[in-house]
Amino acid sequence: MKKSNTTKSKIVAAAWKLFYEQGYEDTTVDEIIAESKTSKGSFYHYFKSKDELMGSLSYLFDEKYEEISPEVRTIKNSFDRLLFMNSALFGMIEDSVSLDLLGRLYSSQLVTKGEKQLLDYNRMYYKLLREVVSDGQKAGEIRADLSTNDIVKTYALLERGLLYDWCICNGDYPLKDYAAKLMPQLLAFIKV
Amino acid sequence: MKKSNTTKSKIVAAAWKLFYEQGYEDTTVDEIIAESKTSKGSFYHYFKSKDELMGSLSYLFDEKYEEISPEVRTIKNSFDRLLFMNSALFGMIEDSVSLDLLGRLYSSQLVTKGEKQLLDYNRMYYKLLREVVSDGQKAGEIRADLSTNDIVKTYALLERGLLYDWCICNGDYPLKDYAAKLMPQLLAFIKV
DNA sequence: AGAAAGTACAGACTTCAGTCTAGTTTTCTT
């Protein structure tokens, strides 16, 4: 039920158009409501702040996971599945998400009074992770003496740490490759 | 050469006094310059933004490391030294740094145009880390086939990841204990 | 010494995020 002509979606569309054209900082709320032909009242009815718009960026991660989930399931070993997911996600981020916007997302999650999308465990991101880890435990490829949730949380923490660092370093090293080197080592402890 | 009556340090002192009393958000730049008997012109002469003031919080971490460095050196195993340093730092953060301010620091580092204190490799934080890792490698307790710098960077990445997560979770679990459980596992790969 | 160039400070002014009040449309209740 994705209505694409509601006031809310008009605002979101206009905002992302402008963010990509001009960057987050240089886009004002007034410009967004002008572009979307809405009003301040509507804007702040749907969003607690300009920051909160950034939260929707995290759903881009979910789309990627949705997209690759069939391919993920073809991989034999659960541990490799996790590494594949990480590479797919980071590859996508590296070549299609602006560093400015990613940084804003991570920044806004720290100071927002609104929703913390990065912690929304109903997102596809977490669903797929739980599935892979849980299957891996049943198959005896991943330690079963740790709870599925703890492992998923640790994995997510590592990805956030890697992304945070990449942002503060202004993306001056290849994210996917760096993670491909580090993740297997950091995650080694979940192997049986 | 720590002059404590320069305009700059008067601003810093006033800012931290007010931040602790009222929180970051509720402290205005006008209040800071009133409290410090300075002016907007001076404030923005020394700081690119209000955010940039937060950077100085990271030097609190250095003071802690400075304080514990003698004790660190008494610990036999290098790996345990790293864990001790982590516990000492996180323990201090947990009971003497406001969550609001820590979140602001991590947030500001993502969006600031100014200095990135978290990446200033001349800080005591990094100096002590390099010393411990390097000694550990010489003593054969830490893998020498990885560069000292890479290990230090990874350690710092993990601490940042843990702190970032703790902030977005509003500090609703014990930071030090959580890290004490996780760090040994995540860092296991640097053992020989 | 005196000019020139940089550094430090002051405060009025501008811009923009976010609030407030009021009006309008939709949905619910009986």
Add this chain to the structure above:
DNA sequence: AAGAAAACTAGACTGAAGTCTGTACTTTCT
């Protein structure tokens, strides 16, 4: 159907971050 309640929209207004312009002080160069 009528009236009440809730959801939504509008745009004027407020407050605070950050800019700009001007001035005084300090160092450096000739």
